[in-house]
Amino acid sequence: MKSPGKIAVLATVALVGVGILSGCSSSSGSGGGKVNLVVAPVLPGATADALTALHQRVQQFNKENPDINVKAVEYQWTAPTFTAELAGGTLPDVFNVPFTDSKTLANSGQLADITKDFKKTSTADKWNKNVLDVATGSNGHVYGIPWGPYAMALSYNRDIFKQAGLDPDKPPTTLDEIQQDAKIISQKVPGVAGYMQMTEGGTGGWELATLTQALGGRLEKVGSDGKVTVTTDNAQTKAGLDWLKTLRWGDNSMGSNFLFDWSGINQAFASGKVAMYMSGSDVIGSLMQANGFDQNKYGVATFPLASGSDAGILSGGNVDVVNVKDSAAQIAAAVKWIDFYRTGPTADKTAAINNAKTLAKGKQAVNAPTLPVFDKATWEQNQAWIKPYDNIPVGNLTPFTDGIFNQKIVPEPPAHTQDLYAALDPVVQAVLTNKNADVDTLLKGVDTKVQALVDADSK
């Protein structure tokens, strides 16, 4: 094949090929005069009801904002997948990150600055400064909008409590009572773990941090000069691990599977294989959305705290943030969406009622227990607005809602939080899979490893 015509055809084919390849990465973010926005408000594997409810909310937004075209995709924040998507540039326009990450991501230039558009929202001046601080960079600019703050809690299956002869309206209020109830459940309901905690993908460390803080300890201490010292090798952490050891090896009340991440333990709980577990107070929302769990079986109580002023409950939450690669028009549209989807229903009566109606119709959690983002009065007002649409029996939640405002809220460890949690996973796994685990050595190893990372930051 030597003719110029044939060579021209080949050249054209090759150029078209190159064009197709280069076209893969282009995205204008606008089409037909509309701003296109990909948002990620629903968990992968969400039930059909959850998707219907979401679809209705997207339609409401698109109707109110005819110049914006919102497309909702499934998304679940996990440390490894988030990092891969961030590195690969495949994150949607709006996505959520945990409280622990937003500030650092903002300071390292990985989130869009939304200050200008955030200030245009009706609630901009209403925010609790401490809450908004998690989404504020060191330059004072706003990089995200917090939502759904939660406290760690004890979730339990009321049906299994009944099967074991326990009163589901009187959940355990101390660690000793959790241990006793777990033992009774594992003995009376075969095949069910009385109590379980997460152990994989950094969640083991997250829950050990909760246990430590509930007993009055801290995994990191910040000196007056701002220097962070990693202190996992402390009496409270050891006491927490010892408590787990008693449940596992003394009472055999933790079942036989010990490798659980967040979605794994939710699945095990929803399928009735775990009776009690440590979770975020708002987890019923996910259990209904992704696992189709019957909310009538659900019970939640405050996680027990030790006496003493240092003991506190670990809290966290989410921040909706905007892709750093987005255009100014997309950022403005993204803030409008976040305000509509997350903030509006907490502060505006009409938005709250509309949201509650849609959620209730889609069989999604209306009154999942969270903490206030503005102030307690606004939160109580919001609860009153949505009360007619509550679809989780209020009595199932009172062991949590009656007690949470009496608990001291303590934030997560401040430095290299995810590294710290990941380093603690093997410690929790060791206690649950090896009767003779050398906790002292393991914790000293974590201190050395994470301290080196902290120290490297100051170099």
Add this chain to the structure above:
Amino acid sequence: MTVDTAVKQHVAARPERQKRRHNPITWVQRGGLTTLFFLLPLLIIFGVFSWTPIVESVVMSFQKTNLVTPAVFVGWDNFVAIFQDPLFWVAIRNTGYFALLALLFGYPIPLIAAVLMSEVKRMKGFYSVLAYLPVIIPPVVSVLLWKIFYDASATGVFNAILGWVGIPPQPWIQDAATAMPSLVLEATWAGAGGTIIIYLAALTSVSPDLYDAAEVDGASIWGKIWHVTLPQLRGILFITLILQIIATAQVFLQPFLFTGGGPVNSTTTILLLIYQYAFTNSLGGAYGQATALSLMLAVFLAILSIVYFRVTARWSDN
């Protein structure tokens, strides 16, 4: 034409051809452009998806980067950090253990199965399909299935089967001692089919005359396998062995999906460690460290392959 004449003609033609080969005009006239155009898509695809990432990752192994803000060159720091990480040595040990177990179980089983299947006179196709079926199942699906089978409670599939013969429930992937062998078991099951098919194809090339001769010499079945089958399959066996070593050195799927490297890092392999360096910290992983370890693994496997082929080539010559 005698051989001598032909050789002379060939030698005489060579300088002229060499001259033409170096001439761009004759190269174009002989269809060089067409060849280039045919090659172009391949060059672009390899360039974009293979060579550029390889070069970039070599560069990145000497950098500190979060892939968003500009990267900073840090010299050998990433490599030093890897050698100072206690988990690196754990990962090497675990990967070696996986490779050893996979060789002990995964290497001979397909060979034995292929030899036995080649002896079967009827329904050979049926047995081949049966052996190959696990390969058809998507790897993630088979791991998730086996995860259910490995349920450590008494009602788990494998434990229930063991219970029928009075064996108590085993912890499988829930215990540091049994986790790695459990992973190898699934990997062997999932991968044996492909190797069996390769061996079966190779066995058809072994001349039946050799077996007949061995039989005349009074060889037993074992004698025939040892003196005929194995020597005849030597080339294939060498190739499958090095391929298996390379594959096991890069094992990722099983530890990632079954155990996440646990319990207590007992299944953290080199590739899983690379993944953890890059992706465990949601605030921007140690991408430089991850690519540095990838580079070290690639260099190690390249050297191993060269040494292996040198050694086995000598054996083959003998």
